[in-house]
Structure formats: C-alpha cells, structure tokens
Amino acid sequence: MEISKLVEIESKMLKIEITRGRNEIASLTEKLQLMEKLDTQWNPQLGPVHTNLEAGKSIAQNVASQSLSVLRNMKIHNLRNSAAKRFGCLQCGKSFRCFSQLEIHQRSHTGEKPFRCTLCGKRYAQKGHLYTHQRTHTGEKPYRCPICGKGFIQKCTLDMHQRTHTGEKPFVCIKCGKGFTKNCNLKKHLAVHLDPSLNMYGTDSGASAFNATLINGTT
Known part of the structure; x- marks a missing residue:
C-alpha cells in the first residue's frame, strides 16, 4: 500500500489533533515575528535587541515542542512529514498529501458547506464538524474528565x-x-504588550479588565 494511501486511512482518527498541533506551532511562529517587530518599535534608539530575540526564540522553540504532544501517533506523524505533498490548490498554492484533504481545503475558497444539520439547518464544510455540532442538540458529551467526571462535547x-x-x-x-x-x-495577553494602556490596573487585573472588554464587545 502506498504511503499516501496509508496516511489517508490512518490519519482520520487524529486529524483534529494533528491540525490543532500544527495551528499552534504556526501561531507561535507568527507571535515570534510580532515580538521581533515590537522590540524594534519599543527600542528605536537601540536598534534590534538581539539578546531578547534569542531568548524569545528559545522559548518559542520549547513551546513548539510541547505543542507536538497533541500528535498522539508518532508513526503517522512521521509518515505525514515524509510523504510527498502531491495535491496542490490552484487558488493559493497550498499542497496536501491526500486528495480528500485538498477537497476539504478548497471549500474554504468556495464557501461550500455540504453537511447540513437536520435539526437547525446550520451547515458545515466537514462532516466531523457537523457531528460535533449535533451533540449540542443531543446533549451527548463523550469525552469525560477522569479526575472530576465532567463531560465535554469535544476532545x-x-x-x-x-x-x-x-x-x-x-x-x-x-x-x-x-x-x-x-x-x-x-492572545489577549499579547494585546496588552502591544498597547500597555490596556493594562490600567496592574498585570493581572489589567488583563482581566481587557478580557471583560472583549467579552462585552466594547472598546
């Protein structure tokens, strides 16, 4: 069996975890770039602050390593990294190892949502997202905390x-x-770094005040 076919079959159970892990790492990379810009803005007379940047990179690398813990099955993870990305999106150039992944991605361009909830009519681009949504109607909470017993809709x-x-x-x-x-x-905490005026009441209370502002939808 071809590697790409094996990956397509075995990765179904881990698609959410793998996607989430990659998104976390991508987010960390963006944040590092943001912090580099912030250093330059905050210290224009000093120029680039190399010591801070190196420390930031070290922290980002450590957190990125922690994010990989969501990739439960390392065998599939390695296969996905080694298999060729043969299916490319004609609109944005992003490549995928499986054609089914490309099909799902293309819906982000077309807006197609073929999976419809029969109870409320809400539509989704992926079948798995529909299944998760339907639990809000049925009350099903298949993921239970082994410590306190609290149930959740999503893992x-x-x-x-x-x-x-x-x-x-x-x-x-x-x-x-x-x-x-x-x-x-x-993300909310980083916003305080971007605009220290948001932190009006000290580090913790200022962040709390900013969070409340976001929740209330005011500025």
Missing part, C-alpha cells in the same frame, strides 16, 4: 479542562515568559 475542550487539574500552561508569551492554559488567553 480539545477536555484537554483544556484537564490543564485546570494539572496546572499545565503550554501557551507561553515569548515576550515575558508568562504561561497560559488557553491560546485565546495568550
């Missing part, structure tokens, strides 16, 4: 919840080193 939500028990904070600010359990909280 990724369970993973985030378990960090409240373990204290794990895999999302680390490459500017100051502060860790967070959720990527969204890191």
Whole structure:
C-alpha cells in the first residue's frame, strides 16, 4: 500500500489533533515575528535587541515542542512529514498529501458547506464538524474528565479542562515568559504588550479588565 494511501486511512482518527498541533506551532511562529517587530518599535534608539530575540526564540522553540504532544501517533506523524505533498490548490498554492484533504481545503475558497444539520439547518464544510455540532442538540458529551467526571462535547475542550487539574500552561508569551492554559488567553495577553494602556490596573487585573472588554464587545 502506498504511503499516501496509508496516511489517508490512518490519519482520520487524529486529524483534529494533528491540525490543532500544527495551528499552534504556526501561531507561535507568527507571535515570534510580532515580538521581533515590537522590540524594534519599543527600542528605536537601540536598534534590534538581539539578546531578547534569542531568548524569545528559545522559548518559542520549547513551546513548539510541547505543542507536538497533541500528535498522539508518532508513526503517522512521521509518515505525514515524509510523504510527498502531491495535491496542490490552484487558488493559493497550498499542497496536501491526500486528495480528500485538498477537497476539504478548497471549500474554504468556495464557501461550500455540504453537511447540513437536520435539526437547525446550520451547515458545515466537514462532516466531523457537523457531528460535533449535533451533540449540542443531543446533549451527548463523550469525552469525560477522569479526575472530576465532567463531560465535554469535544476532545480539545477536555484537554483544556484537564490543564485546570494539572496546572499545565503550554501557551507561553515569548515576550515575558508568562504561561497560559488557553491560546485565546495568550492572545489577549499579547494585546496588552502591544498597547500597555490596556493594562490600567496592574498585570493581572489589567488583563482581566481587557478580557471583560472583549467579552462585552466594547472598546
């Protein structure tokens, strides 16, 4: 059996975890670039601050390594990295190892959402996303915390919840080193670095005030 075919079959169970892991790493790369720009803006008279940049890169590399923990099956991960990406998108040039992955990606350009919820009519580009949505109607919560018993609709939500028990904070600010359990909280924290005026009440309370602003939809 061809490597690409083997990857297509075996990766179905891990598609969500693998995609999420890659998105986390891509996000970290963007944040590192952002911090490099911030260093230049904050210290125009000093020029590039190489010491801070090197420290930021080191932290980003460490967090990227932690993000790879979501790739449960290392055999499939290695196959995916070694297999040729033979299927390219004609619109943006992005390549994929499986034609089925290319088909799903192309829907992001066309807006096609072929999978429709029979209960509320909401549509989705991927069948797996429809299945997840349908649990909001049925109340099914197949992912249960082994520590407290709380149930969740998605595995990724369970993973985030378990960090409240373990204290794990895999999302680390490459500017100051502060860790967070959720990527969204890191993004809010980075916004305070971008605009220190948002942090009006000290580090923690200022971030909380900014979070409340986002939730309320005000500026």
